[in-house]
Amino acid sequence: MAGRSNARVPPLSERQWAFLMRVAVRIVPAVADLDAAGRSRFVAIVSKALAERPRPIQHQFGLFLGVLRWAPFLRFGSPFDRLPPEDEDTVLRWFLDAPVAKLRSGFWALRALAFMGYYGQPEVWPSLRYTPSFRGNEMLHG
Amino acid sequence: MLARWGVPGLGHVDLRRRSEKYLGENNVHLLGEETINDNNRRFFEACRTLGYRVEQFPVNVKGCQGSGLCNLGCPNAAKQGTHRVQLPAAEAAGVEVVTNCKVERIGERDCLATVTNPPFGEPSHWPEGRYRIRARAIVVAAGAVNSPALLLRSQLPARLPALGRYFTAHPALILVGEHDRPISNFYGHPKSYYCDHFVESAKFLLETCMYFPFTTAKNLIGFGAEHARLMSRMDRMQMILVLAVDPALAENRIAVDAAGDPVVHYRFTDEVMDALIESQRVAARIFFAAGCTRVHAPAGTGFFIGANEADRLEELITREAFKLGKVSISSAHLMGGCRMGTDPATSVTDAWGQVHGVPWLFVADASLFPMCSEINPYVTIMALADRVAERVRTRLPGLPAA
Numbered sequence: 001m002a003g004r005s006n007a008r009v010p011p012l013s014e015r016q017w018a019f020l021m022r023v024a025v026r027i028v029p030a031v032a033d034l035d036a037a038g039r040s041r042f043v044a045i046v047s048k049a050l051a052e053r054p055r056p057i058q059h060q061f062g063l064f065l066g067v068l069r070w071a072p073f074l075r076f077g078s079p080f081d082r083l084p085p086e087d088e089d090t091v092l093r094w095f096l097d098a099p100v101a102k103l104r105s106g107f108w109a110l111r112a113l114a115f116m117g118y119y120g121q122p123e124v125w126p127s128l129r130y131t132p133s134f135r136g137n138e139m140l141h142g
Numbered sequence: 143m144l145a146r147w148g149v150p151g152l153g154h155v156d157l158r159r160r161s162e163k164y165l166g167e168n169n170v171h172l173l174g175e176e177t178i179n180d181n182n183r184r185f186f187e188a189c190r191t192l193g194y195r196v197e198q199f200p201v202n203v204k205g206c207q208g209s210g211l212c213n214l215g216c217p218n219a220a221k222q223g224t225h226r227v228q229l230p231a232a233e234a235a236g237v238e239v240v241t242n243c244k245v246e247r248i249g250e251r252d253c254l255a256t257v258t259n260p261p262f263g264e265p266s267h268w269p270e271g272r273y274r275i276r277a278r279a280i281v282v283a284a285g286a287v288n289s290p291a292l293l294l295r296s297q298l299p300a301r302l303p304a305l306g307r308y309f310t311a312h313p314a315l316i317l318v319g320e321h322d323r324p325i326s327n328f329y330g331h332p333k334s335y336y337c338d339h340f341v342e343s344a345k346f347l348l349e350t351c352m353y354f355p356f357t358t359a360k361n362l363i364g365f366g367a368e369h370a371r372l373m374s375r376m377d378r379m380q381m382i383l384v385l386a387v388d389p390a391l392a393e394n395r396i397a398v399d400a401a402g403d404p405v406v407h408y409r410f411t412d413e414v415m416d417a418l419i420e421s422q423r424v425a426a427r428i429f430f431a432a433g434c435t436r437v438h439a440p441a442g443t444g445f446f447i448g449a450n451e452a453d454r455l456e457e458l459i460t461r462e463a464f465k466l467g468k469v470s471i472s473s474a475h476l477m478g479g480c481r482m483g484t485d486p487a488t489s490v491t492d493a494w495g496q497v498h499g500v501p502w503l504f505v506a507d508a509s510l511f512p513m514c515s516e517i518n519p520y521v522t523i524m525a526l527a528d529r530v531a532e533r534v535r536t537r538l539p540g541l542p543a544a
């Protein structure tokens with residue numbers, strides 16, 4: 001995948017990437033509407049962020065993706081990526097408030113990466129009505 | 143603050159004199175009213191309405207264009223930081239500045255350093271490689287994480303049990319309120335006011351701020367449609383930065399791992415958690431007094447608190463909802479780790495930044511703070527570094543005068 005060239009050792013497998021993209025759509029619904037260029041910018045931003053993390057953190061993140069994928073089996077009898085969207089959201093809400101801090105932190109990291117991949121793209125800023133200017137004072141007074 | 147620090151030999155008059163020198167050199171002044179945007183003005187007016195003490199921040203700018211991008215580095219070269227004022231002046235006076243040079247270890251009046259040239263920043267004029275640099279005095283100024291780490295991985299001829307300890311961080315929250323129509327927020331200088339009304343009573347400080355899409359998104363709790371809806375109207379957002387005034391504890395410390403890289407050990411005390419919760423209630427009052435229709439609080443029991451619920455903040459912003467690992471708590475003010483003092487058991491340097499028992503080794507950065515400051519630390523760091531420079535010059539009379 002495009003952005004993974006940044007990593008000396010690819011931090012995520014193809015399968016993990018596919019899973020991450022699926023969860024990212026639940027976190028930022030507009031990820032589903034990204035065109036090919038937007039998706040590859042998303043992947044490039046997230047890959048770079050992951051590649052800059054120490055190897056043990058990358059490893060922990062990969063493990064967390066596995067936990068998130070399989071944890072729903074206990075309640076729903078299927079892995080995360082076979083659930084309908086409402087149940088996926090229920091699982092994510094559980095992780096957001098999970099009783100164990102490590103699980104909350106894992107979800108925090110996943111959420112942060114999804115936000116970074118999407119909101120880190122200047123191309124989407126106008127849709128947020130965020131249009132900064134190097135000469136902001138001129139805009140301040142219309 | 144100095145009374146709280148209680149470092150013998152570090153006096154108010156001395157620090158004030160040095161601070162004023164830098165306030166002048168770095169063009170620190172109050173911005174004119176015409177450059178204050180709604181995000182800032184509404185904060186000021188709301189604090190006044192509520193009877194909270196609120197002050198304008200003097201800022202170190204020259205030719206500010208109001209891009210609002212201060213936290214990313216100034217695109218208009220208007221921010222008068224040490225990199226624009228003191229470093230060029232030092233170079234002009236004959237100081238050699240070597241960029242991309244990482245000091246690995248300090249030995250007996252020497253240090254081992256590695257020069258690399260990554261594809262960003264100012265290229266180094268020294269070729270890539272490892273160097274041993276001999277010096278009559280060494281001044282460490284690598285910041286509150288890296289200075290203690292550097293000293294910890296060095297073999298120093300002194301026992302320093304407090305090294306790395308008493309680290310403080312001003313744990314911070316970015317809070318968002320929403321107006322029902324656009325306000326001016328990302329145009330204009332982002333940080334014009336602060337409210338220190340609660341520093342004594344509740345141990346937190348509030349400042350105006352305006353962050354960027356990713357930073358903002360990360361600081362909101364939740365995900366999905368409601369999160370995206372709030373994010374889709376950044377032009378309606380008002381923002382407040384909370385800084386908790388955290389205690390200096392021996393167990394909050396910088397250590398180094400097997401590779402010598404810094405590891406931060408930081409525990410959030412109940413006092414800090416209480417400050418972070420209470421600050422959200424106060425910020426919500428300010429947002430509502432400023433005209434916001436809805437407020438998002440990381441410790442909120444729901445995603446939004448509406449203006450019609452403003453009298454139930456105690457019940458709607460709770461400790462139970464505020465869980466570590468769930469909430470984004472950040473820090474941009476790292477302090478301590480090589481704290482000043484007189485007792486080598488509880489401090490690392492004397493009041494002039496000299497490492498206890500090592501007459502040729504000094505520290506000159508935020509790691510000197512014995513406890514955190516009660517306001518943004520930059521000027522105090524400069525004033526302390528100025529003292530250290532003076533002490534080095536008196537120790538080494540051969541150096542050129544300032």
Ligand SMILES: Cc1cc2nc3c(=O)[nH]c(=O)nc-3n(C[C@H](O)[C@H](O)[C@H](O)COP(=O)(O)OP(=O)(O)OC[C@H]3O[C@@H](n4cnc5c(N)ncnc54)[C@H](O)[C@@H]3O)c2cc1C
Binds near residue numbers: 246519
């Ligand atoms: C986004 C942001 C906004 C801020 N806004 C404000 C503000 O409005 N007002 C305010 O008062 N403060 C502000 N601060 C805080 C202020 O910038 C810091 O407190 C201050 O810069 C700390 O100074 P220092 O000298 O201790 O460390 P630093 O400024 O961090 O300097 C340390 C230097 O040492 C280098 N270094 C580290 N390790 C090594 C090594 N081994 N070898 C060689 N070099 C090394 C680093 O690259 C760095 O250049 C802000 C900080 C941030 C991040």
Ligand code: SF4
Binds near residue numbers: 205208211213216331
């Ligand atoms: S608002 Fe900040 S970043 Fe923008 S021009 Fe002024 S000083 Fe520079």
